[in-house]
Amino acid sequence: MGTLLDVIDLQTHFATRGGVVRAVDGVSWDVAEGETVALVGESGCGKSVSALSIMRLVAAPAGRIVGGRVLFKGRDLLSLDEDAMRRVRGREIAMIFQEPMTSLNPVLSIGRQMTEGLETHLSMTPTAARARAAELLSMVGIPDPARRLGQYPHQFSGGMRQRMMIAMALACEPSLVLADEPTTALDVTIQAQILELMKSLSRRLGVAMLMITHNLGVVARYADRVNVMYAGKIIERGTAREIYANPRHPYTLGLLRSVPRLDEPRRARLDPIEGQPPDLSRLPGGCAFAPRCAFRVERCVVETPPLRPIGGTGHVTACWEAERVTRAREPVGEAR
Amino acid sequence: MSTTAIGTGEVLLEVRNLVKHFEVGGGLFGGRRGIVRAVDGVSFAIRRGETLGLVGESGCGKTTTGRCILQLESPTSGEILFEGRDLTKVEANELRAVRRRMQVIFQDPYSSLNPRMTVGDIITEPLAVHGIVRGAGARRDRVRDLLRQVGLLPPHAARYPHQLSGGQRQRVGIARALAMEPALIVCDEPVSALDVSIQAQIINLLEDLQAELGLTYLFIAHDLAVVRHISDRVAVMYLGKIVELADRKTLYDDPLHPYTRALLSAVPIPDPELEARREHLVLRGEVPSPLDPPSGCVFHPRCPLAEDRCRSVVPELREVKPGHWAACLLA
Numbered sequence: 221m222g223t224l225l226d227v228i229d230l231q232t233h234f235a236t237r238g239g240v241v242r243a244v245d246g247v248s249w250d251v252a253e254g255e256t257v258a259l260v261g262e263s264g265c266g267k268s269v270s271a272l273s274i275m276r277l278v279a280a281p282a283g284r285i286v287g288g289r290v291l292f293k294g295r296d297l298l299s300l301d302e303d304a305m306r307r308v309r310g311r312e313i314a315m316i317f318q319e320p321m322t323s324l325n326p327v328l329s330i331g332r333q334m335t336e337g338l339e340t341h342l343s344m345t346p347t348a349a350r351a352r353a354a355e356l357l358s359m360v361g362i363p364d365p366a367r368r369l370g371q372y373p374h375q376f377s378g379g380m381r382q383r384m385m386i387a388m389a390l391a392c393e394p395s396l397v398l399a400d401e402p403t404t405a406l407d408v409t410i411q412a413q414i415l416e417l418m419k420s421l422s423r424r425l426g427v428a429m430l431m432i433t434h435n436l437g438v439v440a441r442y443a444d445r446v447n448v449m450y451a452g453k454i455i456e457r458g459t460a461r462e463i464y465a466n467p468r469h470p471y472t473l474g475l476l477r478s479v480p481r482l483d484e485p486r487r488a489r490l491d492p493i494e495g496q497p498p499d500l501s502r503l504p505g506g507c508a509f510a511p512r513c514a515f516r517v518e519r520c521v522v523e524t525p526p527l528r529p530i531g532g533t534g535h536v537t538a539c540w541e542a543e544r545v546t547r548a549r550e551p552v553g554e555a556r
Numbered sequence: 557m558s559t560t561a562i563g564t565g566e567v568l569l570e571v572r573n574l575v576k577h578f579e580v581g582g583g584l585f586g587g588r589r590g591i592v593r594a595v596d597g598v599s600f601a602i603r604r605g606e607t608l609g610l611v612g613e614s615g616c617g618k619t620t621t622g623r624c625i626l627q628l629e630s631p632t633s634g635e636i637l638f639e640g641r642d643l644t645k646v647e648a649n650e651l652r653a654v655r656r657r658m659q660v661i662f663q664d665p666y667s668s669l670n671p672r673m674t675v676g677d678i679i680t681e682p683l684a685v686h687g688i689v690r691g692a693g694a695r696r697d698r699v700r701d702l703l704r705q706v707g708l709l710p711p712h713a714a715r716y717p718h719q720l721s722g723g724q725r726q727r728v729g730i731a732r733a734l735a736m737e738p739a740l741i742v743c744d745e746p747v748s749a750l751d752v753s754i755q756a757q758i759i760n761l762l763e764d765l766q767a768e769l770g771l772t773y774l775f776i777a778h779d780l781a782v783v784r785h786i787s788d789r790v791a792v793m794y795l796g797k798i799v800e801l802a803d804r805k806t807l808y809d810d811p812l813h814p815y816t817r818a819l820l821s822a823v824p825i826p827d828p829e830l831e832a833r834r835e836h837l838v839l840r841g842e843v844p845s846p847l848d849p850p851s852g853c854v855f856h857p858r859c860p861l862a863e864d865r866c867r868s869v870v871p872e873l874r875e876v877k878p879g880h881w882a883a884c885l886l887a
Contacts, residue, residue, distance in 0.1 A: 262751035263722075379842050389622055407613035408778065409839045412822035434752055437824030441831040460828040476826060478756040480785035482808065483825045489763070490785065492756030496721045 223251040224428050225274070230288035232266075234485045235281075238501040243269040246288070256422060256429045258439040258460070261449035262497060267432045271398045274304055275315060280443030292396070296384075304398035314389035318401035320381035323374040332355075334388055341392045358386040360417060362433065365410045386418060390425065397422070398406055400432045415442060429543040436479060442463055445534075448472050451508035454527065457534035466544050468530045468537040471516045476547075484528040507539070515541045565603035567637075573739075573776065574634035576620050580847070590847045596619040596796035599873070604739070607773040609787030609804075611780060611819070615843060618776045618791040622742045623885065626660055627651060633665055639739065656686055659733035663745035665725035669717040676713030676729050679703075684737050702731040706816065707761060723754035730761065735767070737837050744776045759786055781824050784808050792816050795854040797844055798873055802880040812882040814859050828859040853885065861886055
């Protein structure tokens with residue numbers, strides 16, 4: 221599979237009263253055709269800003285992409301003029317947000333919102349666009365689509381709205397979908413439905429997906445490769461299997477160990493990551509995770525560790541002490 | 557009346573047949589008139605020092621149940637026995653003393669802390685209002701002790717909520733609850749707004765405080781893994797009713813209700829190899845409106861096992877095995 225999206229050394233900064241916040245601080249990652257890649261991290265780590273930067277939707281003037289390249293099918297999106305960029309958005313790269321209600325227009329019917337893109341991007345006639353919209357709604361499992369097209373967002377449940385957002389995202393048959401916490405606002409049984417839907421559609425239609433989430437379980441179920449972000453940087457990357465079985469950054473290891481798991485015996489005590497998430501306007505020198513890190517050595521507070529290969533299969537980590545970082549907990553045996 | 561308490565130990569809180577209906581619609585702007593059956597006949601008991609987990613999806617009535625217990629909503633019917641007294645019958649002047657004994661920790665510490673008050677004032681206010689600690693000096697000492705108890709430092713007393721991280725704000729919320737020396741704390745989604753790395757800190761803190769102070773928790777949450785970790789017993793709610801109730805191990809190892817099984821199956825586990833092997837039971841449809849709940853068993857339209865009789869017969873919550881209650885005709 222060829223590379224579809226290649227993000228190289230992307231830097232997005234925000235001007236705040238407290239100084240410049242490097243929300244995305246020299247980040248490189250890629251997505252192959254048809255692949256599902258995860259961007260994992262906690263609030264403020266820069267994962268959503270990364271996606272917005274690719275779409276060039278970072279709120280100016282406070283936010284600015286100050287460096288890097290975003291190669292999509294070989295073209296640098298950062299050098300396109302606004303007209304060309306508008307043709308990319310929705311048509312070639314679509315986006316799904318966490319809270320569908322805030323990204324839908326409450327006073328336009330579902331049908332109007334769905335046909336708009338089809339008419340502008342694909343030059344469909346209103347009749348053809350309406351027929352296609354009904355077809356899309358039925359594809360995402362919304363019953364009685366013809367009647368639903370005449371309804372308004374508030375008449376849809378949260379799960380239905382997210383199904384509709386998926387339908388809209390797929391309307392112009394994009395080759396990449398950026399999904400920013402697509403199921404975080406949903407209940408767990410509805411989350412399962414939506415994720416199964418996204419997975420089967422992306423397989424069937426060959427759409428590549430960037431899944432942005434803080435939920436390690438969701439990533440484990442759906443992603444081929446994983447990028448872990450902390451304080452504006454990618455600190456570990458690898459195949460999902462490799463990252464979960466063999467995390468080689470103390471932050472990734474800490475995240476995996478801090479969550480209680482239903483498949484393991486109940487632990488007497490959880491192992492949290494100590495300390496607080498970093499304040500991006502006042503980052504320490506060296507590794508941003510060092511103040512919370514159990515593996516910290518002197519070098520960590522002086523020199524920022526670059527991503528470097530560890531093990532095989534494209535596994536990289538940004539930790540000086542990666543060789544010492546291993547899962548302390550033995551995996552639970554196969555005979556479960 | 558036999559209740560859903562098991563084992564020995566003094567019962568601190570007992571909820572009997574709690575019903576809370578809300579009227580909607582009508583009025584100036586019209587709309588369909590109806591009754592939302594938010595809580596529809598819920599019974600359980602919590603022993604002193606115990607943690608009862610209350611899980612379910614949004615709209616299942618778990619938060620309303622908590623609010624009825626806290627007397628933030630007045631129940632439509634039913635009894636709430638707390639330390640032996642029925643709270644639905646106590647006089648208003650007595651209620652204030654009772655309220656001291658039960659406190660709440662909310663999901664979003666930011667919206668439940670006054671942004672114009674310092675952390676010290678937030679914690680001191682209830683101490684002064686209820687006359688728990690008299691004298692400014694004594695109150696300052698108490699604030700310092702409470703801050704230490706929740707893992708904060710004395711200088712935090714001078715800060716404002718916006719100067720703290722989410723985890724620190726939740727610690728302030730906990731300190732404010734502890735200030736009243738409560739017997740029961742209703743924890744309503746106390747970690748779901750926090751980052752993953754911080755959730756474990758707060759859960760450990762809640763467990764430490766329980767061991768130290770003998771607190772009793774009603775732990776309301778939608779995260780099944782967190783609830784398993786912290787609870788002694790767990791009740792599962794669906795559309796205003798408890799559908800299953802058992803001790804933690806039984807409920808998670810041997811769930812009887814099809815809804816509990818579906819919930820457990822829906823939780824993704826952070827292990828790609830396991831996820832690839834695992835069978836996922838995906839429920840069809842969505843939770844029906846509590847304005848117009850289905851006939852018979854409220855779960856029957858989504859239930860993979862539903863039979864004809866499930867459409868007409870309302871299953872009672874019954875003790876299927878000792879200490880293991882389920883509201884399913886097929887259990």
